[in-house]
Amino acid sequence: MGTRPLLERHRAVMPSWMNLYYEDPIELVRGEGRHVFDSEGRRYLDFFGGLLATMVGHDIPEITEAIREQAGRILHTSTLYLVRRQVELAERIAAASGIPDAKVFFVNSGTEAVETALLLATQYRRSNQVLALRGSYHGRSFGTVAATGIRGWSATSLSPLNVTYVHSGYRLRSPFRGLDDAAYVAACKEELRTIIETATAGDVACLIAEPVQGAGGFATPPPSFFAEMKSVLDEYGILFVSDEVQTGFGRTGAAYFGIQAFGVRPDAMAFAKGIANGVAMGGVVARGDLMDCLGANSISTAGGNPLACAAAVATLDVIRDRDLQANADHVGARLRAGLDRIAADHACVAEVRGMGLMIGVEIVTPGTTRPDTALVTRILEECRSRGLLIGRGGLLGNVLRVTPPMTVTEEEADEALRILTDVMDKVAAGAAA
Incomplete structure (x- = not known):
């Protein structure tokens, strides 16, 4: 059953232009630090931060x-x-x-x-x-x-x-x-x-x-x-x-x-x-x-x-x-370096760009600058299945948005990079098959 009944109710009363992520949309019901949990108990590493609004993470004691x-x-x-x-x-x-x-x-x-x-x-x-x-x-x-x-x-x-x-x-x-x-x-x-x-x-x-x-x-x-x-x-x-x-x-x-x-x-x-x-x-x-x-x-x-x-x-x-501006600079550089390595190994990445903890990865058809929005959708779905939430955007809808809360740790950045590397390897192999 999952979230299907809630999705049907959503579609009945919410605007058709209010898009949802994923083929099977998720309901997030709880958060801790840089992690969120859906209504079925699954845990995710949150690298989109409520569309950048969850600036310093979930359930921060001082803010709560x-x-x-x-x-x-x-x-x-x-x-x-x-x-x-x-x-x-x-x-x-x-x-x-x-x-x-x-x-x-x-x-x-x-x-x-x-x-x-x-x-x-x-x-x-x-x-x-x-x-x-x-x-x-x-x-x-x-x-x-x-x-x-x-x-x-x-x-x-x-x-x-x-x-x-x-x-x-x-x-x-x-x-x-x-x-x-x-x-x-x-x-x-x-x-x-x-x-x-x-x-x-x-x-x-x-x-x-x-x-x-x-x-x-x-x-x-x-x-x-x-x-x-x-x-x-x-x-x-x-x-x-x-x-x-x-x-x-x-x-x-x-x-x-x-x-x-x-x-x-x-x-x-x-x-x-x-x-x-x-x-x-x-x-x-x-x-x-x-x-x-x-x-x-x-x-x-x-x-x-x-x-x-x-x-x-x-x-x-x-x-x-907590000197989080410095943390955004430090961990952001670590994330950027890892994403640059992924880009070097995958011809579907046209460009990695951004500053601090605002990093975009533009996805294209290899050898061209044609946007590959279908591939972006697959990447988001595969990341979600492995427990990582990221966003998408761009002028043509073909950019991955990597924006964790400013409290993100080096270990969490490395975990996200491992997941993204595995996902990019998988989708690249699927595209070549």
Whole structure:
């Protein structure tokens, strides 16, 4: 019987476009550290982390206790009242952002966070023109879908924004692919200037960009990419918004916020996902004058509620106290090296890329750059059968996403690599048969 009855109920009342992983979807009912258990008692090594939201692992005592303690006091008050934990959390994020005179507004998700950032930028600049990167993903709402540069995630062509897409750091399918780093960045920079001069009315509100593209398959640009792109934005007075929903709080290993690794200070940053380790939480940190530019009243009924803020403060404490940014850097390098070895032995791997504990493995038909989504499906199924959960994504749906919680150990990384090696050997042998 398994999960079949629940699956049938799911299909009866949930949207058809809400996809589930695996031929036989699983129900996860419990977690411990980097492991989760399904409703039939099977144990898995979790290397997808609730779509990167389970930032530091499952059932972390400090976070569980903070949630329990706050739940015993009060769950909700709204932003119409002072919330001590909200103020404490905002102070920490503002300080870590490096943005001058920073202010913070809390919401409930990454989509809401990006919507807020776009609202601020368009109001501040009095323009609905926005630049976004090709291959980007910014959310599922009306405005954020408009700024999303992946066809598979664009539910509608209607938009409150006038969006123009510019070149990103995804080099595998780029016409600039053969260029070295410096020449690639120069080409992207020149294209940005050309787009602004020819495809916009000039008064662009902002460029929004993910430092490492999440749903886009962890496309990672050369180190100088964002600094050079921002130099063009500065010439035109265009704001820069960094979408840190997946890259924030040390997951990249290289910096607390992903954009900081590129030596760039944005005007605003949207964050969410792992900040509260899976409890619904998001927000925007921005320059004070940018945050204060709204002339109408605005609130967030549940944004920054006491329970979510308690979870977020505890999560940031765990990241700091256990030095998890350094762990993401160290174990991420170990994972990357192992995945590079797998790539060297398997012609179906076109590229391994990413930063820290955000690693993408692009799967193609050997000898080509044609995406092999069927092979990706088989790899995910085989990993699941061996007790490893990973994700998928990419512009064409052909990228494996390897994103364990930041508390992952060397031993767990090695276990995942052994499973992935066995799986890749098996599927390669099957393809050759």
